[in-house]
Amino acid sequence: xxxxxxxxxxxxxxxxxxxxxxxxxxxxxxxxxxxxxxxxxxxxxxxxxxxxxxxxxxxxxxxxxxxxxxxxxxxxxxxxxxxxxxxxxxxxxxxxxxxxxxxxxxxxxxxxxxxxxxxxxxxxxxxxxxxxxxxxx
DNA sequence: GCCAACGTTGGC
DNA sequence: GCCAACGTTGGC
Numbered sequence: 227x228x229x230x231x232x233x234x235x236x237x238x239x240x241x242x243x244x245x246x247x248x249x250x251x252x253x254x255x256x257x258x259x260x261x262x263x264x265x266x267x268x269x270x271x272x273x274x275x276x277x278x279x280x281x282x283x284x285x286x287x288x289x290x291x292x293x294x295x296x297x298x299x300x301x302x303x304x305x306x307x308x309x310x311x312x313x314x315x316x317x318x319x320x321x322x323x324x325x326x327x328x329x330x331x332x333x334x335x336x337x338x339x340x341x342x343x344x345x346x347x348x349x350x351x352x353x354x355x356x357x358x359x360x361x362x363x
Numbered sequence: 364g365c366c367a368a369c370g371t372t373g374g375c
Numbered sequence: 376g377c378c379a380a381c382g383t384t385g386g387c
Contacts, residue, residue, distance in 0.1 A: 235373090257382080278373060322374080341372050341381060 229347040230273035231336060241275050241285040245312045249291055253299040253307040260344035264306050265294045274347065283321040284355060287313045317360035330354055
């Protein structure tokens with residue numbers, strides 16, 4: 227299984243919205259690096275749900291329930307989306323500040339490539355962030 | 364094919 | 376609101 231981090235501005239699509247929807251398409255990616263990551267996602271992969279701009283913290287965990295397919299919100303171009311399901315909220319949301327304060331997370335894409343909206347997360351990073359967030363999974 | 368200008372994202 | 380980082384565009 228692989229791990230990811232997906233970013234959304236709460237104004238556009240919040241974790242609460244994802245929870246209310248249960249399963250929903252993750253659309254609107256218009257960046258080639260992010261697109262490649264979407265295409266690499268497999269059924270059952272898990273992803274941190276990160277709120278950018280407002281909150282700036284990992285607020286929940288989602289699971290890939292449908293692999294990459296053409297993004298219906300894209301009028302043109304090779305863009306894709308996946309479907310994700312809300313698995314559960316982080317008991318203690320992990321903030322960007324907390325991640326930056328943790329030396330073992332200094333290499334996270336979230337820190338190094340702050341503008342990339344779909345990022346890979348290593349198994350070690352995943353385990354550590356889960357521990358910091360109090361996630362029992 | 365290079366590079367300057369511009370737009371967008373996102374942290375502060 | 377500002378600015379740094381990055382992607383895209385367009386002139387040459």
